Amino acid sequence: MSSTAILVAGHAIVRDLSNYQDDKAWHLLDFQRGEPPKYVEHIRRAVTEAAADPQSILIFSGGATRRDAGPRSESLSYWLLAEHLQWFGHPEVAQRSYLEEFARDSFENLLFGICRYREVRGQDPEHVTLVSWAFKQQRFENLHRQAIGWPRERFRYIGPNDPEDLSQAQRAEEKARAQYLADPYSLGPEFQAKKSERNPFRRQHGYRTSCPEWFSVDKPWHMF
Template identity: 45%
Template sequence: MNKYPFGSSNNPNKSSSYYAYQRGNNDFDLESGSVRKSRKPKTLFAKMFGTRIHHLFKLHPVLVSIALVSFGITVLIFLSSIYESQFRSAVAYKKNDLDNDVYPFANLKNLVMVAGHSVYTSSNCGKMDKEESWFLESYQKHPGQAATFLSHIEEGVEAAGKDDEALLLFSGGETRKEAGPRSEAQSYWAVAESKGWFGKDDVRSRALTEEHARDSFENLLFSVCRFRELTGSYPHNITVVSYDFKEERFAHLHRSAMGFPESRFRYMGTPASLESKEGALKGEAMVRAQFQEDPYGCVGSLWRKKLKRDPFHRTIPYPNGCPEIRGLFRYCGSAPFPGSLPWDSSVSNL
C-alpha cells in the first residue's frame, strides 16, 4: 500500500497540488481516458472576408475608404442616438422632480404688472420724487417726471393690495448703460420698499421683479412668463399699470398679439407730466404705428431699439420657465400668432 497520503507524489521531498480539472487549453476525454488538445474555432470566413477587403482596397482604395468611413459614421450616429435618448430620459426625470416641487406662489391667480420707465440712480432714498435721482432720457427731462414713476409704483401696490390673490411684478431690465447694471424693476421695488409699501405691508411678500424686458411688449410677455415660473400656472386676470396715453398700445395691440382675452385684461393709466404730455402723445403715435406693422417687435426699428436697450448683453432666460408658450416667444410676423395658448377658451389652464 502506498504510504503517502492521497494527492501527494511518490517523492516526499517534492510537493504538488491536486487539481480536480486539468488546466490549460486541453480537454480530458472521459471515454478514452486521454487528454486532447482543444480545437481552435475556425477562422476561415474571417480570413476570406479580410482578404476580400484587402483585395478591394488595392483595386479601389478611395471607394473602400469612403465605405469604411461611412460605416464608422453610421455606428457613431447610432451610438449617439442611444446616448441622447438616455440623456433625454434623465433630463425628463429631473424635470418631473422639479415639477413636483411646490411653487413659491402657487396660491396666487392674478397678475398686476407695473411697466418700468427709468432707473433710480441716487444713493439718497429721500429724493425719490426728484428728477436728478433718476436716469432720464432727453425726452423725459421735464418737471414732474419723477413723480409719475412714483405714481405708477403706488398704483401697482394699491391694485395688488385690493386682491389677495394677485402677484405684483415690477418689469424692466438694465436698459441704460450710463445708469450702470441696475434694472428698472429693482429700482421700482426699492422705491416701494423705501415708501413702506404705501401702507400696504402685506403686498411686500408677493411683490417681485421681472428684470429682462426691453420694451412694452416684453413687459407684458415676460411678466406672464415670470408669473408662470413663480406660481406654476398662467394668470387668470392681468392688470397693467403705466401711462394713460399707452392704453391703446397695451390693452389692444400687445394684448391682441398675445391672444389674451379682453374680458380678463384691465389697464390702469396715470397721466404724464404737463410739460411732457404733448411730446409724449406724438412719440406714442409713432411707436403705436410701428407695433401695428410689427406686433411682436422682431424686425426693423423696434428690434434695433431692443438691442440698444441691452447694453450689458444679458441672457434672457425665457421661455425656459414657461414652455407652454415657447412658440409665442419664437414667432415673428405681422399676423396674430397662429398656435394655441394656455389662456385660449379651448385650452385648459395649467
C-alpha cells in the same frame, strides 16, 4: 393657485432713493425730465391694487436698460422705491412682489410679465392688470394684448397719469402704434436695434425654459 398678475411697466432707473422726487436722483432721457413723481404714482397705484387683492402678485417689469446706470434694472428701482416708501402703508405686499428684469420694451413688459408670473405660481394668471401711462392704453390694451392672444375680458389697464407734455407724448405714441401695427411682435430691424441698445449688459432671459408654452416654435417671438 391662479389669480391676477399686476404688472408695472418700468420707465427709468433710480440712483438716489433719498431724493427720489428730483430728476437728479434718476437716470433720465431728456424727454423724461419732470417725470419721477409720475413714476411714484404708478408704483403707489399698483401697490394699492395688490393690497386690495390678497391672491394677486405684483410684478415690476423692466431691464437694466442704461449703461450709465450700471447693471441696475428699472424693475429693481421700482421695488426699492416701494420699499423706501414702506409700501405706501401696505407692507404685506412686499411678500407678493417680484421683479421681471429682462423686458426692453412695452411688448415685452406684457409678455415677459406673464411669464414671470408663471415662474412664480407655476401657471398663467387668470387676469392681468397692467399699470403704465394713460396715453399708452391703446397700445397695451389692443395691440400688445391682441398680438400675444390674451383674452380681452381677462385684461385690465390702469393709467394713473400722463407726462406734463402730453401733446409730445401723444405724437410719439402715434408713431409707436404705427410701428407696432406694421410689426406686432417687434421682430423687425428697427425694433431689434432698439432692444439691443436697451440691453447694454447683454443679459438673456430664461423664459424659453421656464415658460415654454409662451415660447414654443409656433410663437412668432420664440427667439426673443
